[in-house]
Amino acid sequence: MLHWRGEELSTKVEALADDLGIGSASEPLDCMGACMTFERNAEIFAENDLAEYLYKVVSGAVRTCRLTSDGRRHIGAFYLPGDVFGFEAGAFHRVCAEALRDCKIRVVRKSRYLARAEADSEFFARLWEHTVRHLERAENHMFLLGRKCAQERIAAFLLDMAKRLPDGNVLELPMSRQDIADYLGLTIETVSRTLTQMERDRILAIPASRRIVLRNRHALVQMNDCMAA
Amino acid sequence: MLHWRGEELSTKVEALADDLGIGSASEPLDCMGACMTFERNAEIFAENDLAEYLYKVVSGAVRTCRLTSDGRRHIGAFYLPGDVFGFEAGAFHRVCAEALRDCKIRVVRKSRYLARAEADSEFFARLWEHTVRHLERAENHMFLLGRKCAQERIAAFLLDMAKRLPDGNVLELPMSRQDIADYLGLTIETVSRTLTQMERDRILAIPASRRIVLRNRHALVQMNDCMAA
DNA sequence: CGTGCGTTTGAGTGAATTCAACGGCTGTGG
């Protein structure tokens, strides 16, 4: 299965990639590679797939996750339009990536972007920056998982989403409660209870389960004081 | 203080760095920059210090950590000889780094290694690999913090240390119980109790508090099944 | 021999989990 998937993707990409251009992108990957579409819940790559590409979200949203043998799931990150994912040091992916909703994803072959990074120092700097930014996000998230209570985790999550989603105060979340729980290291019930409590406290309004309005951002920031973005 | 530290370090490095050579290192940084020494518990850089250098552990051991306003501490990583740390996308450090014991650290100016990475594709590849490996470690650690019980965290920690420290079965830990707790997102009491229980179960022997002998590695691996290295 | 630090152990508590039931929305089919 591992290789089947890899080859399938490879074929698709080769077919599409002929019309690629290596433009003078201000952002890495923008004018490289091919654009692919994925349906809601489709697998973009699987754990242990060959890691031959970098991915950039054009539209939609993506989660990366891992499963334990006994069924526990952990979501490593959510990716929104503009985000780059799929970095691996080794030959294989260590997480799987799935579309949270219908997605357009730009796909660039590893050898291609590495080659370009060698030749183009501006490009190299951008790529480096993306990678290290990932690292920072991961470090922030570790802190959250290691040393924060449920309320603080939810507050951090909402503020992060508010910064990344288009309208800063009305969040249209692309993910389910279960996804949020698996991202924050909580259960779905705890996520639900905490959100309800925040609504009672007039910190949030939740007109629909996936639409969350921040009514008292200051309160959220206070819960989240300890760490920057 | 922020700038004071930056300038102090800068001065030290300039003084020492005249004898640097840009050798044809098989490992990045090996023949670059200057070697500095730090005493046990000395601060190598502080949170919000200017991030002007990369660091490579020559001997000793290092922790990076963060504090909340209310005193919670989280340790992001431990670095042992050969490890590189100090990557930042922005201008400032987001964690502080402290010597767990007396250390020798090789220090390389950011502008210097970036310049070399542009010129030397082999070097670039190595540097890239180090960075992405960091990212992988961070992802593994997130999983641990998000979805594992105390026993599994300790097992993962011990196996990781066994792989990185010289003698694979007799671990001479450079860090205190409190450090381990803050690294694993537990309390010192939980760490202590879990280790004691593992000793009762004949999985470990603990002849001294910082010397841990792995007696039943298989049992540890089982607790840790869900994730690779 | 006392002091101080790091570690271990014990008892009681609490925050988040588990288990279980209910509520509400959406789409389908009668």
Added chain:
DNA sequence: CCACAGCCGTTGAATTCACTCAAACGCACG
């Protein structure tokens, strides 16, 4: 148009794992 199933989310009650608080232990050092 309503009935129903299926999914997702919420709520409640009981449990549990790790935490907090507290005390004791062991070792190094002056």
